[in-house]
Amino acid sequence: MKRQPVLSVEDLSVSFRMYDTGLEQADLQVISNLTLDVCPGEIVAIAGSSGSGKSLLAHAVMGLLPGNASVTGKILYKGMLLSQKEKEKLRGKEIALVPQSVSYLDPLMTVGAQVTGRTPDEKTLKAQKEIFQRFHLKEGTEKLYPFQLSGGMARRILVSTAVLSNAQIILADEPTPGLDLEMAVEALKIFRELADEGKSVLLITHDIDLAFHIADRVAVFYAGTTVEIADAEDFQKGPKALRHPYSKALWEALPQNGFKPIPGFQPYAKDLPKGCLFSPRCPYKTEECEKEIPMTKVRGGYVRCIHAD
Amino acid sequence: MKKYVLRRLLQLIPILLVITFLSFGMMRLAGSDAVLQKMENTGMVVSQEVIDSARAELGLDKPFLTQYFVWLGNLLRGDMGTSYISGQDVFSTFLSKLPATLLLTAVSILLTIVISIPLGVLAAVKQNRFTDYMIRTASFLGNSMPNFFVALLLMYFFSIRLKIFPVIATGISVQSVALPAITLAIAMSAKYLRQVRAAVLDELSKDYVVGARARGISFYTTLTKSVLRAALVTILTLLTLSIGSLLGGTAIVESIFLWDGVGKLAVDAINMRDYPMIQAYVMWMAIIYVCVNLITDLSYRALDPRIRLGGEKV
Ligand SMILES: Nc1ncnc2c1ncn2[C@@H]1O[C@H](COP(=O)(O)OP(=O)(O)O)[C@@H](O)[C@H]1O
Ligand code: SF4
Ligand SMILES: [Mg+2]
Numbered sequence: 001m002k003r004q005p006v007l008s009v010e011d012l013s014v015s016f017r018m019y020d021t022g023l024e025q026a027d028l029q030v031i032s033n034l035t036l037d038v039c040p041g042e043i044v045a046i047a048g049s050s051g052s053g054k055s056l057l058a059h060a061v062m063g064l065l066p067g068n069a070s071v072t073g074k075i076l077y078k079g080m081l082l083s084q085k086e087k088e089k090l091r092g093k094e095i096a097l098v099p100q101s102v103s104y105l106d107p108l109m110t111v112g113a114q115v116t117g118r119t120p121d122e123k124t125l126k127a128q129k130e131i132f133q134r135f136h137l138k139e140g141t142e143k144l145y146p147f148q149l150s151g152g153m154a155r156r157i158l159v160s161t162a163v164l165s166n167a168q169i170i171l172a173d174e175p176t177p178g179l180d181l182e183m184a185v186e187a188l189k190i191f192r193e194l195a196d197e198g199k200s201v202l203l204i205t206h207d208i209d210l211a212f213h214i215a216d217r218v219a220v221f222y223a224g225t226t227v228e229i230a231d232a233e234d235f236q237k238g239p240k241a242l243r244h245p246y247s248k249a250l251w252e253a254l255p256q257n258g259f260k261p262i263p264g265f266q267p268y269a270k271d272l273p274k275g276c277l278f279s280p281r282c283p284y285k286t287e288e289c290e291k292e293i294p295m296t297k298v299r300g301g302y303v304r305c306i307h308a309d
Numbered sequence: 310m311k312k313y314v315l316r317r318l319l320q321l322i323p324i325l326l327v328i329t330f331l332s333f334g335m336m337r338l339a340g341s342d343a344v345l346q347k348m349e350n351t352g353m354v355v356s357q358e359v360i361d362s363a364r365a366e367l368g369l370d371k372p373f374l375t376q377y378f379v380w381l382g383n384l385l386r387g388d389m390g391t392s393y394i395s396g397q398d399v400f401s402t403f404l405s406k407l408p409a410t411l412l413l414t415a416v417s418i419l420l421t422i423v424i425s426i427p428l429g430v431l432a433a434v435k436q437n438r439f440t441d442y443m444i445r446t447a448s449f450l451g452n453s454m455p456n457f458f459v460a461l462l463l464m465y466f467f468s469i470r471l472k473i474f475p476v477i478a479t480g481i482s483v484q485s486v487a488l489p490a491i492t493l494a495i496a497m498s499a500k501y502l503r504q505v506r507a508a509v510l511d512e513l514s515k516d517y518v519v520g521a522r523a524r525g526i527s528f529y530t531t532l533t534k535s536v537l538r539a540a541l542v543t544i545l546t547l548l549t550l551s552i553g554s555l556l557g558g559t560a561i562v563e564s565i566f567l568w569d570g571v572g573k574l575a576v577d578a579i580n581m582r583d584y585p586m587i588q589a590y591v592m593w594m595a596i597i598y599v600c601v602n603l604i605t606d607l608s609y610r611a612l613d614p615r616i617r618l619g620g621e622k623v
Contacts, residue, residue, distance in 0.1 A: 059519075062522075062523055064519050064522055064523060088522075091522070091523055091524075091525050092523060092524040092525020092526070093525055096523075096524075097523040099516070099519070099520055099523060101516060103515070103516040103517065103520075104516045104517055104519060104520030104523070105517060105520060106517045106520065106521055106531075106535050107517060107535075107539070107614075107615065108534075108535050108538055108539060108613065108614065109534070109535060114524065145614045145615065145618065147614075147615050148618065161524060165524070165525075
């Protein structure tokens with residue numbers, strides 16, 4: 001029997017209404033037909049270059065997109081379809097976010113109040129002390145304001161906040177930059193412990209190497225969609241085990257695998273190619289590739305490429 | 310903290326010296342003097358001897374520097390001199406005009422705060438919706454009407470039609486301060502409202518607002534506990550400037566409503582080249598600006614931990 005996912009994203013598209021010069025308006029499609037699910041006890045990594053829509057996915061799930069964004073598709077939490085109202089009810093409680101930047105901390109509030117809430121109970125305070133200790137945050141740090149923290153400390157505060165929320169799923173948007181190795185490993189260790197308790201983590205990162213090693217499954221993002229979702233093992237094995245030309249190219253672009261650059265650029269949302277979003281850079285492209293490409297199951301993983309086998 | 314306040318107040322001494330010297334110099338450069346102005350006003354033609362003796366009596370025949378130091382010496386002995394025009398003691402004349410100015414400042418600033426902050430915040434929260442457009446239209450109207458026009462409109466409706474408030478101020482009272490205060494508050498609110506809206510919108514667009522939403526904090530809590538506090542720093546700066554200029558008097562509104570404050574006193578003193586009176590006014594302005602700025606700085610500290618705690622990092 002298949003476990004019920006904590007979080008399922010089905011066919012999600014996000015576009016922004018932009019006003020160009022004058023009154024002309026254009027819809028900028030930044031996420032296209034994205035599909036992904038996360039099961040209890042699982043760490044799913046999202047790997048993709050900058051601008052591929054990773055943060056937007058997290059914000060869409062949390063109901064944090066700005067007013068000019070329109071969203072189609074479904075987001076389900078434990079099988080329940082989430083409306084904006086429900087997202088607002090769940091966020092910070094059932095679904096927690098580790099934001100991408102330390103600028104998401106409130107400059108006028110002590111970090112303690114942000115991590116535990118303004119009126120924490122004994123239990124929360126105890127948990128806060130514990131996690132601060134694990135993160136080498138000295139006693140008294142909770143009384144400081146964000147501007148008094150170093151970037152690394154602020155980052156650890158962001159992770160602590162999400163962990164203390166006791167959420168069923170944590171969306172961690174690039175939680176490790178700015179942390180030294182020891183602290184980064186500690187953060188990932190905490191995520192693994194949470195997963196072992198039956199919770200889930202969606203780990204967003206542009207460091208694919210990291211994604212391969214810590215996650216159970218990896219979703220590769222390209223130009224606002226998932227091009228491949230597969231077990232992390234496949235990514236450790238290499239191109240033979242992988243399915244999508246972009247995933248293979250990413251693997252080969254890693255320093256230890258030859259540092260081979262991928263020619264071309266990720267398309268900008270303003271002029272997306274027809275059909276397969278990777279087609280302008282793909283060496284295996286055929287005419288067929290200009291049609292709509294569905295997500296298909298190949299060798300136990302999912303891939304958005306008609307020539308995958 | 311006490312030391313900081315004391316240091317700031319001590320700065321007042323050099324500021325006063327420089328500014329009184331400058332105004333002394335500028336009034337001389339402006340030409341004419343109290344004696345000539347008095348003659349002109351009465352329309353009499355007088356011989357040069359009479360003029361000279363009148364000047365000598367006021368000390369206006371002495372060299373500029375001597376005049377300044379005589380004035381300064383008297384000031385240090387606690388004597389601000391007598392008015393060249395009325396012959397009355399400058400200090401007590403000035404003091405007698407202050408209550409009217411203080412009351413008008415307090416009431417009009419209070420009205421401005423009560424009108425512009427809630428409306429500005431509301432417009433920002435309802436950005437680009439009907440409420441926002443209504444508030445912005447009202448602000449535009451308020452901005453485009455000159456003070457004297459608003460004053461006449463108010464007089465027409467409230468004094469002549471509804472007979473609620475007197476046309477002409479009869480002493481300093483709640484009733485007579487109402488119309489001049491409303492006149493000033495309309496103009497200031499129209500201006501502030503837009504600045505409050507802009508400051509709040511600017512804060513609302515910051516990442517930390519999204520961060521608070523992500524933590525499950527209600528929008529209302531973030532708005533009142535963080536956004537407004539941060540926006541208040543900007544708003545306070547503007548309010549301070551207004552308080553400063555209101556305390557300096559508002560000659561036009563004071564004239565229309567015959568409100569006996571320092572604004573009219575200052576304009577008259579300048580027109581008549583009543584040097585001692587002008588000096589008193591200039592000193593008053595300098596004291597206001599130093600104090601008002603000090604109070605603003607102190608409130609910044611209370612509002613913003615980044616200023617209060619300085620750059621302490623750990
Ligand atoms: N508010 C917005 N309005 C318009 N475009 C946006 C907005 N936010 C993000 N984008 C665009 O969406 C794309 C994906 O952004 P993002 O999710 O932040 O990427 P990343 O994968 O680096 O986290 C980028 O091209 C970005 O320019
Ligand atoms: S669908 Fe075609 S263009 Fe796209 S990745 Fe597969 S082979 Fe390349
Ligand atoms: Mg991002």
